[in-house]
Amino acid sequence: MRSVRYAITLSLSILSLTLSxxxxxxxxxxxxxxxxxxxxxxxxxxxxxxxANFNLAFPDGIILGCEQTVAFTSSSAVEEFLPSGGSPAALxxxxxxxxxxxxxxxxxxxxxxxxxxxxxxxxxxxxx
Numbered sequence: 001m002r003s004v005r006y007a008i009t010l011s012l013s014i015l016s017l018t019l020s021x022x023x024x025x026x027x028x029x030x031x032x033x034x035x036x037x038x039x040x041x042x043x044x045x046x047x048x049x050x051x052a053n054f055n056l057a058f059p060d061g062i063i064l065g066c067e068q069t070v071a072f073t074s075s076s077a078v079e080e081f082l083p084s085g086g087s088p089a090a091l092x093x094x095x096x097x098x099x100x101x102x103x104x105x106x107x108x109x110x111x112x113x114x115x116x117x118x119x120x121x122x123x124x125x126x127x128x
Contacts, residue, residue: 030126031115034107038082050114051075057121064109071096072110083107 032046039047054075061073068091072078077097086102095101119125 030119032111034083034111037111037114038079040079047079049118050078053118053122054078057117062110062113062117064106064113065091065094068092069094070098070101070106070110073097078110078114081107082110084110 036046037050039045041048041051061071062078063072064070070091071094072081073096077099080097080099081101084102084107085104088105089103091103091106
């Protein structure tokens, strides 16, 4: 994965800060767990959403990684892979539609990629 660095420079001559204790308004954000995205389609569950929208939101599939990659070419490949347990580890090879790669880091990254990708594709997926 690509590393991004940010630098922030702040110069203030006068600073006034007021803090108040109040609950933040978080709205109705939506994310799914690995298990949610890995469910078989049934009714209105995350698996049904994934099946109905994967090809539209990810027309070229999903590729995770840089030099060594994991590619998911279809909704059924995602369902077959998730949830993924095991130890988090750097990839030592490239994979296409793996079903037995036990790597929780890849599983969590895939779940996050699905949530963000569906949010970018579908304005009604979640409030931004």
